[in-house]
Amino acid sequence: ESYDMGGHDTYMHKEIAEQPDAVDRVLRGRIDDRFATVRLGGLNLDARAARGVRRVKILGCGSAYHAGLIGAQMIEELARIPADAEPASEFRYRNAVVDPDTLYIAVSQSGETYDTLAAVQELKRKGAMVLGVVNVVGSAIARETDGGIYVHAGPEVCVVSTKCFTNTAVAFALLALHLGRIRDLSVADGRRIIEGLRKLPEQIGEVLKEEQRIAELATAVAASKSMMFVGRVRGFPVAKEAALKLKEVSYIHAEAYPASELKHGPLALVEPAVPTVAIMPDDELLEKNRATLEEIKARSGRILAVAHEEQQKADDTIVVPRNEPELDPVLMGIPLQLLAYHTALALGRDIDKPRNLAKSVTVE
Numbered sequence: 086e087s088y089d090m091g092g093h094d095t096y097m098h099k100e101i102a103e104q105p106d107a108v109d110r111v112l113r114g115r116i117d118d119r120f121a122t123v124r125l126g127g128l129n130l131d132a133r134a135a136r137g138v139r140r141v142k143i144l145g146c147g148s149a150y151h152a153g154l155i156g157a158q159m160i161e162e163l164a165r166i167p168a169d170a171e172p173a174s175e176f177r178y179r180n181a182v183v184d185p186d187t188l189y190i191a192v193s194q195s196g197e198t199y200d201t202l203a204a205v206q207e208l209k210r211k212g213a214m215v216l217g218v219v220n221v222v223g224s225a226i227a228r229e230t231d232g233g234i235y236v237h238a239g240p241e242v243c244v245v246s247t248k249c250f251t252n253t254a255v256a257f258a259l260l261a262l263h264l265g266r267i268r269d270l271s272v273a274d275g276r277r278i279i280e281g282l283r284k285l286p287e288q289i290g291e292v293l294k295e296e297q298r299i300a301e302l303a304t305a306v307a308a309s310k311s312m313m314f315v316g317r318v319r320g321f322p323v324a325k326e327a328a329l330k331l332k333e334v335s336y337i338h339a340e341a342y343p344a345s346e347l348k349h350g351p352l353a354l355v356e357p358a359v360p361t362v363a364i365m366p367d368d369e370l371l372e373k374n375r376a377t378l379e380e381i382k383a384r385s386g387r388i389l390a391v392a393h394e395e396q397q398k399a400d401d402t403i404v405v406p407r408n409e410p411e412l413d414p415v416l417m418g419i420p421l422q423l424l425a426y427h428t429a430l431a432l433g434r435d436i437d438k439p440r441n442l443a444k445s446v447t448v449e
């Protein structure tokens with residue numbers, strides 16, 4: 086992969102478009118059909134050690150933290166290990182209890198983010214087991230961790246992360262499947278996830294074909310005062326990442342909330358000039374999410390749903406292909422990258438180099 090723009094007007098557009106190939110790369114050579122699992126050569130975590138893990142704590146900053154939130158959910162669902170994610174920048178300052186039965190995972194595109202690296206160093210000093218989920222091969226975090234997974238997204242030049250975020254979420258699906266199959270995930274469920282993973286590159290390609298329509302929807306976003314992004318459980322990290330993406334490239338203020346929390350405060354912000362993007366996969370929470378749309382409609386808020394079928398209560402719906410529910414966050418994030426991109430384009434922003442931001446924050 087070269088640094089050439091390859092006919093795209095920005096690296097962000099190029100990197101969004103590359104995602105089917107990037108996801109293909111993170112999967113390549115790793116699927117083990119015989120045992121309905123994956124091979125993760127660099128993990129350095131044998132089956133006995135994996136069975137001894139009682140908690141998983143994922144650390145990263147910005148988009149890497151959001152990918153970690155998705156990862157934590159996948160690990161809980163597939164491996165049934167309690168898991169959570171926390172900004173590395175917070176973790177390193179709060180004198181956290183370091184537990185010998187916890188598996189720590191540092192997530193980073195660059196592998197050089199100072200806050201994440203400092204968290205790794207502190208954990209290592211205290212004797213913790215720390216893995217890395219990293220894009221840049223041989224980077225500081227890759228070197229200092231005990232093992233890990235390279236996400237193989239290829240070079241990401243645009244300051245805002247797109248393909249690396251997606252590949253990191255897929256890398257976590259691989260890790261969750263691996264840990265699950267060492268523990269209690271059945272062969273049938275292992276096969277189900279593998280089938281879902283194999284479908285991803287093509288399905289991402291289908292989502293990318295919706296670009297023209299998403300560009301039209303972005304015109305309304307560009308005219309908004311502020312935006313609200315909501316989701317539940319699997320949808321919530323997608324909402325957080327989509328809000329961050331929009332803020333970074335378009336400079337439009339955006340809030341991300343669990344849909345269940347709207348009524349506890351943020352509903353006060355909803356009005357016609359503050360549209361809501363609702364991430365609502367067809368899972369066990371769909372009806373709850375539909376009820377949230379009603380609450381928003383009652384306050385005259387406009388709604389854009391990202392869903393598996395048209396949503397009656399929404400003003401517009403971006404329909405994404407169905408996959409396995411555990412993998413919904415991967416596909417549902419893609420159209421929202423395009424929405425952020427086209428909003429920024431409509432507003433004439435410096436898309437690849439947003440103001441005040443650096444690609445990797447290597448200082449405190």
Ligand code: AGP
Pocket residue numbers: 146147148149192193194195196197198201244245246247333443444445446
């Ligand atoms: C992503 O769009 C941002 N540029 C930012 O949040 C980034 O994810 C964060 O600074 C962490 O960087 P890293 O993945 O290189 O550690």
